Amino acid sequence: MLKRLITSREALLVxxxxxxxxxxxxxxxxxxxPSNLANVFNDTSPLIxxxxxxxxxxxxxxxxxxxxxxxxxxGMVVSMINVAMPGLPIIFIVAIAIGLGAVLGMFNGILVWKxxxxxxxxxxxxxxxFRGMIxxxxxxxxxxxxxxxxxxxxxxRAEVLGLPVLSWIAILAVxxxxxxxxxxxxxxxxxxxxxxxxxxxxxxxxxxKTQFWAFTISGALAGLTGYLWVSRFAVAYVDIAGGFxxxxxxxxxxxxxxxxxxxxxxxxxxxxxxxxxIIKNALPVVDxxxxxxxxxxxxAIIIAVILNAQANRKKGRIILKQxxxxx
Amino acid sequence: MNTTVRSIPDRLRSPFEQxxxxxxxxxxxxxxxxxxxxxxxxxxFLNAWNLSDATFNFTEKAMIAFAMALxxxxxxxxxxxxxxxxxxSxxxxxxxxxxxxxxxxxxxxxxxGLLCGAFNGILVTGxxxxxxxxxxxxxxxxxxxxxxVLGDQAYGGYPASFSYFGQGYVWWVISFEFVLFAIIxxxxxxxxxxxxxxxxxxxxxxxxxxxxxxxxxxQRVKFILFLLTGLMSGIAAVCLTARLGSTRxxxxxxxxxxxxxxxVLGGVSILGGSGTIVGVVIAAFVMGLVTFGLGLLNVPGIVxxxxxxGLLIGVIALPRLWTMWRSR
Numbered sequence: 001m002l003k004r005l006i007t008s009r010e011a012l013l014v015x016x017x018x019x020x021x022x023x024x025x026x027x028x029x030x031x032x033x034p035s036n037l038a039n040v041f042n043d044t045s046p047l048i049x050x051x052x053x054x055x056x057x058x059x060x061x062x063x064x065x066x067x068x069x070x071x072x073x074x075g076m077v078v079s080m081i082n083v084a085m086p087g088l089p090i091i092f093i094v095a096i097a098i099g100l101g102a103v104l105g106m107f108n109g110i111l112v113w114k115x116x117x118x119x120x121x122x123x124x125x126x127x128x129x130f131r132g133m134i135x136x137x138x139x140x141x142x143x144x145x146x147x148x149x150x151x152x153x154x155x156x157r158a159e160v161l162g163l164p165v166l167s168w169i170a171i172l173a174v175x176x177x178x179x180x181x182x183x184x185x186x187x188x189x190x191x192x193x194x195x196x197x198x199x200x201x202x203x204x205x206x207x208x209k210t211q212f213w214a215f216t217i218s219g220a221l222a223g224l225t226g227y228l229w230v231s232r233f234a235v236a237y238v239d240i241a242g243g244f245x246x247x248x249x250x251x252x253x254x255x256x257x258x259x260x261x262x263x264x265x266x267x268x269x270x271x272x273x274x275x276x277x278i279i280k281n282a283l284p285v286v287d288x289x290x291x292x293x294x295x296x297x298x299x300a301i302i303i304a305v306i307l308n309a310q311a312n313r314k315k316g317r318i319i320l321k322q323x324x325x326x327x
Numbered sequence: 328m329n330t331t332v333r334s335i336p337d338r339l340r341s342p343f344e345q346x347x348x349x350x351x352x353x354x355x356x357x358x359x360x361x362x363x364x365x366x367x368x369x370x371x372f373l374n375a376w377n378l379s380d381a382t383f384n385f386t387e388k389a390m391i392a393f394a395m396a397l398x399x400x401x402x403x404x405x406x407x408x409x410x411x412x413x414x415x416s417x418x419x420x421x422x423x424x425x426x427x428x429x430x431x432x433x434x435x436x437x438x439x440g441l442l443c444g445a446f447n448g449i450l451v452t453g454x455x456x457x458x459x460x461x462x463x464x465x466x467x468x469x470x471x472x473x474x475x476v477l478g479d480q481a482y483g484g485y486p487a488s489f490s491y492f493g494q495g496y497v498w499w500v501i502s503f504e505f506v507l508f509a510i511i512x513x514x515x516x517x518x519x520x521x522x523x524x525x526x527x528x529x530x531x532x533x534x535x536x537x538x539x540x541x542x543x544x545x546q547r548v549k550f551i552l553f554l555l556t557g558l559m560s561g562i563a564a565v566c567l568t569a570r571l572g573s574t575r576x577x578x579x580x581x582x583x584x585x586x587x588x589x590x591v592l593g594g595v596s597i598l599g600g601s602g603t604i605v606g607v608v609i610a611a612f613v614m615g616l617v618t619f620g621l622g623l624l625n626v627p628g629i630v631x632x633x634x635x636x637g638l639l640i641g642v643i644a645l646p647r648l649w650t651m652w653r654s655r
Contacts, residue, residue, distance in 0.1 A: 063459065111640065115647045118597050120404070120459060124584050125640040132633030140627075238629065246467055249460070259460045291478045291576075295471025301464030302450065309456050 009256040009311060013271040020278055027286040038163060044277025045170035046071075048270055049225045050244070051251040052177050053218030055269040058252055060194045060211045061261030062112060062119035067222040068244035069130035070104045072236075074226030076134045079143040079152075079236040086149040093152065093227060101223015102216050104130065109215030113208035127245070134238045145234035156232045166228055173221065178266045190214060194261025243294075250297045251276050254304040256311075276300070350594035354609045361613060365620035372623060379500035383570065385589075385615030386508040387563040388582060389607070392589040393515040394559040396607045398552045399590055400519075400532045402599035403458040405447060405553065408560045409582035410469035415439040415564035417473040420482025420574035429489045436568070437561040443469055444557015451553065452546040466583070473576035482574040493570025504566050508611075511559075516604040524548070532599030581632070588639040589614055597643070614638075 024031045050067050057064045078097050081088065104126070111122045145153070156166040163171075181187040192200040193210040200207055230236040255272025257264030276297060283290055365372045372378075391408050398405055418439045419432045427435070443465070450461045495503040519525040527548050530538040539545050568574055593610035595602025614635070621631050 111644065115644050115651075117640065117643050117647070121587075121591065121597050121643060122640060124587065125636040128581075128584060128632040128636035129640075132629050132636065135627070135629040136633075140629075246463060249463055250467070253460060253464075259457050289475070289478060291474040292471070294467050294474050298464050298467030298469070298471050301460065301467065305456055305460045305464065306450075306454060309454065 010265070010267055010271060013255065013268070013275065017271065017275055017278065020275070020282075024278075024282045024286060028282075031282060031285055038167070040277055040281045041170075041274070042164050042167045043281060044273055045166045046225045046229055046241075047244075047247060047251055047273040047277055048170045049173055049221050049228075050218075050248040051255070051269040051273040052173055052266055053221035054248045055252050055255070055257050055264050055266065056177075056181070056190055057119075057211075057214045057218045058194075058249075058257050058259060059190045059261055059264050060207075060214045061197070062211050062214065063123065063249070063259070064105075064108065064215060064218045065120065065123040065245045065249075066104070066108060066126040066130060067218060067248055068241040069127045069134075070101055070219055070222040071226040071229060071244070072238070072240045072242075073104065073130045073134050073137075074101045074223040075230035075240060076138055076143065076236045076238075078227045079148060079230050080137065082149055082152045083143060083147050086152075090151055090155045094155075094224065097223045097227035098220050099223070101226060102220035105215045105217070105219015105222070106212070108219065109212035112215065113212040116208070119211075131238065138236075138238065140238060143230070143236040148231070148234060153231050153234050156228045166232060169224070169228065174266055174270055181266055186210075186213065191262055196262070246301075247276060247297060250301045250304075253301050253308065256304075256308060258308055259305070272304075351603060351606045351609060354592070354594065354606060354613060358609055358613045358616065361616045361620065365616060365623070368620060369623040372620065375500045377623075379502060379505075381615055381619035382502065382505045382508075384618050385611040386502075386504040387566050387570075388586050388589060388614075389508055389611035390511050390563050390566075391556065391559045391582075392586045392593075392607050392611060393511060393604060394552070394556040395586055396590045396593065396595050396602055396604065397515070397519060397528050398549075398556055399587075399595050399597060400599055400602050401528045401549055401552055402532045402535065403451060403549060403552070404462065404587070405444075405458065405556045406462040406583045406587075407443065407447060407466040407469055408556060408563075408586060409579045410466040410473075411440055411443040411557055411560035412564040412567060412579040412582065413473040413576055414443060414469040415561050416568045416574040416578050417476050417482070417576065419485075419564070419568055421476065423485050423489075424482060429486050432485070432489055433492070433565055436565040437558060440557045440559070440561020440564060441554060442557070443560070444554045445550075447557065448550040448553030452550045470576065473578075477574070477576045483572065485569070485572060490569050490572060493566050493568070493572075504570075507562075507566070511562075512604060512608050519604055524551075528552070529600060532596075532601070584639075585614070585635060588635050592638060592642050 021032050030036060050071070054064055054067060074097050077100055078093050081096065082093065108119070108122050108126055111117050112119050156164060156169075158165045160168055181190065189200070189205045189210045192203060192205050193207045197207045200210075229241060233240070251272040252264065252269055253259065253272070254275055255264070255268035255270070257268060257272075279296055279300075280293055283293060283296075395405060395408065415436045419436045422432055422435050447458070447462055447465055450456050450465075451458045491503060493504065497503055497506050519528065527538065527543045530541070530543055531545050531548060535545055563579075567579060571578070589610050590602070590607055591597055592613065593602065593606035593608070595606065617634060617638075618631050621634065
């Protein structure tokens with residue numbers, strides 16, 4: 001029953017994406033060409049990576065609004081490291097990005113786990129703190145394309161089997177986290193901790209610790225994306241990816257992830273991100289001002305959350321239930 | 328961890344002692360300390376006109392913070408307030424281009440605020456959706472509409488009499504905005520602490536089920552709170568637009584964070600159920616004094632946002648760390 005509901009949700013999204021592509025094709029026939037779709041996927045890869053992390057956090061009844069600031073801070077740090085040490089192999093840069101992102105995520109996680117501060121407050125706070133730290137680190141200056149080493153910039157664009165590395169990383173993340181979420185105890189713990197924290201506690205799951213790991217994963221993915229972002233766009237400054245956290249939450253909600261926790265899949269997050277990515281890439285092609293994008297994602301969030309509530313209500317789920325573990 | 332042994336005290340703490348040890352008096356001490364520190368740090372601080380200017384740092388935000396305090400006490404939140412300001416300001420700008428006079432502009436500003444609040448309220452109370460996601464969505468939607476209307480343009484050309492709401496002075500250094508802030512503070516203090524409606528707000532925040540079973544129309548009260556928050560955002564939009572004299576779609580960006588910080592700093596529990604208007608008033612002064620003092624010392628705005636983000640987490644974390652340390 002549950003399985004059928006979830007699969008139908010994803011089927012609905014695939015249908016919606018198909019319809020969207022047909023609609024765009026009537027205005028601009030080249031959009032649905034495989035090479036262009038590959039470009040759209042590549043362009044959406046950062047959103048996919050962040051949406052996977054955000055989905056795991058939301059599964060545990062939390063929310064992470066600091067992902068975009070985490071991305072920007074990590075991106076700035078690795079580009080400054082690259083400027084200081086141009087010879088450092090990319091593998092170390094990637095490791096530093098993932099590590100720093102994970103540490104920033106752990107900071108959120110510790111506050112939520114040990115001090116039981118509501119996640120929305122923690123991440124609203126750390127969002128501004130991380131942005132401010134970028135300013136303190138960089139003194140408000142930009143790290144520009146010519147200051148970065150060629151290898152630093154080339155990594156996400158390097159083509160393997162016809163697709164750029166950036167796309168491959170997104171595909172890899174989708175596969176890895178699909179396995180983690182469905183085939184490991186940690187994955188089950190994420191669902192259990194959000195679906196029913198009391199029952200999870202009695203089943204021997206440390207809910208706070210599970211939330212801590214969710215924030216750590218989300219932070220690590222944001223850090224990795226931070227490097228990919230600055231190297232792809234070949235620039236790092238205070239405001240990169242400003243407001244991107246909303247797109248990430250939107251992708252999750254559109255992908256059927258319930259904000260009340262416990263419901264959501266990696267495939268859903270992927271499809272939600274692709275839906276937004278296609279709209280974003282299609283707007284200029286079909287001659288709609290890019291200024292429409294913010295309102296469209298806002299509208300999409302609201303419609304998706306209404307649909308989610310409807311789908312969950314059928315099962316007799318109590319929507320207004322307070323977060324038990326918080327009190 | 329030890330289980331704490333709870334004993335029944337022989338006598339209750341006297342009301343005076345309670346008041347002395349409350350969050351509000353601690354906050355008041357902080358406010359006084361910041362005031363003194365500021366007057367030592369900068370020679371320009373202790374000047375009636377400068378202090379009057381400093382109030383503009385918080386009056387508009389505080390107006391919204393009062394309504395937000397009630398909303399948070401009732402267990403909901405509204406992150407779309409800054410976006411409502413943008414939309415209301417855009418509507419007023421468009422009307423001003425068409426030659427609408429000052430009363431019409433104010434009417435439009437307040438009504439756009441009310442409509443946005445009603446939209447949030449219907450989604451949350453009518454459809455039973457979680458307010459965090461709904462208002463994250465409407466935050467993009469409302470500001471998105473402003474971006475569609477304005478793009479990279481700006482509205483200006485407001486009538487001269489309109490500027491009174493943001494730049495006028497009632498008497499000497501007492502600005503119109505400050506008077507409005509004081510009146511609204513009193514209204515909300517009475518509403519929350521002296522009326523049935525206020526009791527209902529606390530009851531809902533502490534136990535929505537219990538409140539429902541004791542005959543409180545939970546959804547209706549919450550809907551009214553969303554309406555009030557929208558209305559306050561509309562009022563703030565009038566003041567801010569009049570003060571700046573122009574409208575851009577990026578107006579009041581990030582204010583939702585500062586307003587929530589102000590409310591939480593004022594001692595309102597983010598989980599709902601407790602808090603006072605006096606606390607929010609003092610918190611408004613604390614934040615206004617901090618930003619103004621740092622501004623006099625030439626600290627850039629983004630560094631101030633670190634201070635505000637740190638305050639938000641710190642004021643919740645420190646009491647919890649303290650109780651954890653005490654119970655050890």
